Amino acid sequence: MNEHPLWTYVDTAQSRFKELSDRVWATPETCYAEKASVAAHLDELRHQGFRVTENLAGIPTAVMGEAGEGGPVIAILGEFDALAGLSQKADVFEQDPLEAGANGHGCGHNLLGSAAMLAATAVKNWLAETGTPGRVRYYGCPAEEGGAAKAFMVREGAFDDVDVAVSWHPGSIPGVFKGSSLSNARVDFTFTGRASHAAAAPHLGRSALDAVELMSVGINYMREHMPDEARIHYAIIDGGGISPNVVQAHAKVRYVVRAATAPEMLKLLARVLKVAEGAALMSETQVSHKVLAAVSNLIYNGPLGDVMQANLDRLGPPPFTEEDKAYAAKFQATLTEDDILAAYRSMGITEGDRKPLADFVVPAEAPTVEMGGSTDVADVSWVVPTVQVWGANHAIGTQLHSWQAVAQGKSAPALKGMVHAAALMAATAADAMTDPDLRARAKADLAARVGPAGYVSPLPENAIPPIAEMA
Known part of the structure; x- marks a missing residue:
């Protein structure tokens, strides 16, 4: 396999970020109350040598780490908020909360932020070793689950000088985000x-x-x-x-x-x-x-999507073992056939063998399926060319916002999928960093999709982050 230069940097740095993911999984905090989680991310940013900005856009649990000098600015977006009422013991194949009524990482944001920072760290180390001009930023964004932190951050100018933004979301089948969101x-x-x-x-x-x-x-x-x-x-x-x-x-x-x-x-x-x-x-x-x-609704970026798809095709699926597949099969047994079919159909796949873990990637020619949910990454996508990938972290059919997703959040498949996503993000970020034509095409594609009216924030003019209401 013709490896991307960034993948060695991801492999070298991965162990600390697996630990970071587990640390955040163990302290699940909801919308704007992610104090322990952001502290863990700050500790790691400082350990890795990033220049750190706290209280980003006036939000106490928003943080940014930057590395590199000159050149283009590539943002890698991370999250770390949990969901209320989804407490669950890890690696248990039935619903069994750690604490009844408590929070849990049912959307995998413990993995999301850790992989994003791993990707940013890999790019940082590559920039330093190769002397490549450019800056990489890790944005630690709170309150994706209902708090719209990125929408407030966009309004406050936190992404004004960013050339390209890259992100991902945990899931069960690896594929590039091509549809919109609500x-x-x-x-x-x-x-x-x-x-x-x-x-x-x-x-x-x-x-x-x-x-x-x-x-x-x-x-x-x-x-x-x-x-x-x-x-x-x-x-x-x-x-x-x-x-x-x-x-x-x-x-x-x-x-x-x-x-x-x-x-x-x-x-x-x-x-x-x-x-x-x-x-x-x-x-x-x-x-x-x-x-x-x-x-807002999400804006897909064609040129960046093509580059991420090429990197996904080049990398292939995560290196899951037979032991990983047997583990996932036990969780898949707790799901319905409708759950499993819905996972395939959400990625535009309607035929093929049903598997416990994805040992394949979604091909470029798969039909686009619109995302039924919402994300505040969408507001970034209106002002910065943005690309995302779905990860392969859970048994196929696992629904986000479920106890099964929480239970798998520290597992070997989840962490392998996390590193896999980091490799895709790091490679795509480096490609954007070194290819001015790609950046120009990405910006032209964004301008064509948003139209002459451009971005209009859906937030009321007097709205402020609902920290008191949500935390």
């Missing part, structure tokens, strides 16, 4: 009513919880009349107390509104606001709302 907004609706004795004087009360439930009814009727790819989800944050004999004077519900593009999402959000106002009118309560976060 734009979304996360909004809190607070209803205020009037308390009263629910038996002695119910007619004097005005229930905020009734308003929350009426809003849910209105949204459910609205679902028939919105685009097929749009999504609306909700969670009751405050039900107004635990006493059913008191009319609830306050209640809060959090909605996530998704659509194919930011303009479509904002139109749908405007309709959701009307439903909330109607619920308040029907229940004779008052409603206020606050947009906590919002992200």
